[in-house]
Amino acid sequence: MDRLIRCIAVLLLLWFAAGCTEPLIQTDHHGVQAANETGTPDRAADKVSDKASVKRFTVRAVKYHFDIQEIRVKQGDTVEITLENLKGYHTLKIEGYNIEVKKSRPVSFVADKKGSFVFRCGVICGSGHEEMTGLLIVE
Numbered sequence: 001m002d003r004l005i006r007c008i009a010v011l012l013l014l015w016f017a018a019g020c021t022e023p024l025i026q027t028d029h030h031g032v033q034a035a036n037e038t039g040t041p042d043r044a045a046d047k048v049s050d051k052a053s054v055k056r057f058t059v060r061a062v063k064y065h066f067d068i069q070e071i072r073v074k075q076g077d078t079v080e081i082t083l084e085n086l087k088g089y090h091t092l093k094i095e096g097y098n099i100e101v102k103k104s105r106p107v108s109f110v111a112d113k114k115g116s117f118v119f120r121c122g123v124i125c126g127s128g129h130e131e132m133t134g135l136l137i138v139e
Helices: 002-018
Strands: 049-050 054-062 070-073 078-085 093-095 099-101 107-110 116-120 134-139
Touching: 054 070, 070 078, 078 099, 099 107
Parallel strands: 054 078, 070 134
Antiparallel strands: 049 054, 078 107, 093 099, 093 116, 116 134
């Protein structure tokens, strides 16, 4: 019985560690992803799209990092955020708006409060979890 418990504990530890092993995607200071290993730009154009008054953002979550650290919108805009987990499981929680975006389920809301609101991973994903943050700025 003791051996079974140890085996389960080791498997859980390995599963947990595997959730946060994706290499970090480098971004510049504006949240635009740098070129990949082949030298071609990755997704810079599809990060934000303006259709009518809906601002759409796709955020990729990797090991202790969101590829977009800043989302800037105007008060009254409808904001749609989609989260892509490249590896492991993460969520994106926006403090002050009581919103949690989960994998591949777009969440829409009206940015009705001006200010700066921290967003962070809502799942404890490892030792660097506390650094997995960004900022929603409503002007």
